[in-house]
Amino acid sequence: MKILKSVEKFPGGLMVIPLLLGAVVNTFFPQFLAIGGFTTALFSNKGAATFVGMFIFCCGASINVKQIGLPFYKGSVLTLTKFAVGVIIGVVVGKIWGPAGVLGITPLAIIAALTNSNSVMYSILAGQYGEPTDVGAISVLSLNDGPFFTMIALGLTGMANIPFMSIVAVLVPLLLGMLLGNLDEDIRELCEKGLPIIIPFNGFALGAGMNLMDVVKAGVPGIILGLTSLLTTGFVCYWVYNWFFGKERKTAVGAAVGNTAGNAVATPGAIGGVDPNLAMYATVATAQVAAACVVTAILCPLFTTYLHKRLRKKEEMALSKAVSSPQ
Numbered sequence: 001m002k003i004l005k006s007v008e009k010f011p012g013g014l015m016v017i018p019l020l021l022g023a024v025v026n027t028f029f030p031q032f033l034a035i036g037g038f039t040t041a042l043f044s045n046k047g048a049a050t051f052v053g054m055f056i057f058c059c060g061a062s063i064n065v066k067q068i069g070l071p072f073y074k075g076s077v078l079t080l081t082k083f084a085v086g087v088i089i090g091v092v093v094g095k096i097w098g099p100a101g102v103l104g105i106t107p108l109a110i111i112a113a114l115t116n117s118n119s120v121m122y123s124i125l126a127g128q129y130g131e132p133t134d135v136g137a138i139s140v141l142s143l144n145d146g147p148f149f150t151m152i153a154l155g156l157t158g159m160a161n162i163p164f165m166s167i168v169a170v171l172v173p174l175l176l177g178m179l180l181g182n183l184d185e186d187i188r189e190l191c192e193k194g195l196p197i198i199i200p201f202n203g204f205a206l207g208a209g210m211n212l213m214d215v216v217k218a219g220v221p222g223i224i225l226g227l228t229s230l231l232t233t234g235f236v237c238y239w240v241y242n243w244f245f246g247k248e249r250k251t252a253v254g255a256a257v258g259n260t261a262g263n264a265v266a267t268p269g270a271i272g273g274v275d276p277n278l279a280m281y282a283t284v285a286t287a288q289v290a291a292a293c294v295v296t297a298i299l300c301p302l303f304t305t306y307l308h309k310r311l312r313k314k315e316e317m318a319l320s321k322a323v324s325s326p327q
Contacts, residue, residue, distance in 0.1 A: 014128075016301045018200040022207025023294070033208055042201070045209030051202040052120050053173045058198070059123065060177025061191035062132035071136025074245060078122075079141050081240045082257050085233045086114030099281060104221035108268055108278050109285035113229050113292040116144050116264035117257040118300075120206060124199055125256035125301060129308045134253045139171050141257065210297060214290035222291025226260065230296050234258020234303055249315075252307035259296035264289050 007017050022043070025032055033044040041047055063071065090111035093101055101107055119142045126134040181188035215222060234255045241254025265286060272282030 014196070014199050014203070016203065016298065018203035019207035019210075019297060019301075022204040023210040023212055023297075024207075026208045026210060027212040043204060043208060045205055048120065048202065048205035048209065051198055051205055052123070055123060055127065055195065055198045055202060056135070056138065057173040057177040058191035058195050059127055059132055059135035060174040061181030061188050063136050063178050063181065065178055065182040070133045072140055074134060074241075075137035075140025077241065077244050078137055078237055078254065078257050079144055081237050081254075082117055082233045083115050083144060085236050086111055086116075089114060089228070089232060099278065101281075103224060104219075104284070105225050105288060106281045106285050108271060108281050109225055109288040109292075110228070112264050112267040112271070112285060113225050113260045113289045114233055116261050116267065117141065117233070118259045118261040118293075118297070119144075120202070120261075121259055121297065121300060122256045124202060125304050126253050127195055128199070129256075129304065130251055130253040134251070136174060139174055206297070210294050211290075212294060214287065215294050218287040218291035222288040223295055225288045226292035226295025226299070229260050229292050230258045230299050230303060232258075234300065238307060250311050252304050252311060255304045255307050256300065258303060259300040260289065260292040265293060 007014060025043075026045075033040060090107045093105075093110055094107035096102075099107060101110070119138050122141060123135050123138045126137070177191065181191060218225075234257070237257050238252065238254040242250045245251070268278075268282040268285035268289060272279035
């Protein structure tokens with residue numbers, strides 16, 4: 001059976017299909033993930049952190065130390081762009097329709113979902129379709145994990161603290177990988193070969209932390225929020241990223257931040273806890289953000305893969321035209 005080749009034919013299949021399987025298992029057979037021992041360690045969401053750490057380490061080993069500034073530059077561009085798009089849309093909705101929002105979607109849910117991205121998914125997609133320096137951007141992009149930027153956007157900066165140790169926790173495997181990879185070419189080669197095997201396990205573990213029923217609970221507003229997160233931040237970051245870094249060759253990597261991270265689900269509750277005026281919208285916003293997480297987890301890899309294939313097809317057509325044109 002050609003299982004692997006069949007999976008690879010599906011856009012982003014090496015990650016998306018295991019992710020969907022993980023979500024199905026967690027939704028309908030959660031007891032399987034609670035068996036314990038090696039089964040739980042390997043397949044449950046608890047194992048995701050280990051796989052992500054391995055992935056970041058291996059990507060770090062692939063980065064040339066002479067290019068250390070570029071990953072941070074790329075991460076800053078992506079982080080600021082996604083944050084700006086989410087804030088602008090949320091503020092506009094709030095100014096026009098008030099805190100209750102439009103179509104049942106509150107500004108709180110919009111800002112929470114759009115300013116927060118899944119750095120794990122980004123790193124995997126960047127590893128597949130980008131360069132090592134693209135993956136290294138996660139060191140800055142991880143700043144938008146959690147409620148920090150959302151609190152800034154809502155004027156609550158005095159009650160928010162930058163999760164400094166969370167940033168350090170992301171940097172350690174990246175920098176350690178860079179150190180060893182630059183000291184020994186054999187380690188760099190070993191890590192580059194090991195990246196593909198990590199991706200499907202990472203995808204399943206990521207899916208094992210999702211519940212498909214969240215989409216049902218949130219209804220149409222939750223699905224719309226997910227599509228908004230994907231299309232607005234995905235397209236804008238795709239365009240801006242190529243404007244900055246696509247002079248020689250365009251890439252689909254920017255679209256990989258067109259998603260909503262799982263930890264964004266806790267953001268509406270955190271905001272409601274510090275601002276009584278928004279507390280009444282926290283419950284609805286939480287369900288909508290959870291739905292956006294599931295929707296974007298499925299569609300963002302497909303969207304990024306589509307853009308990647310479209311760009312490469314254009315390159316092939318341009319090359320073919322150049323070769324066939326008379327000198």
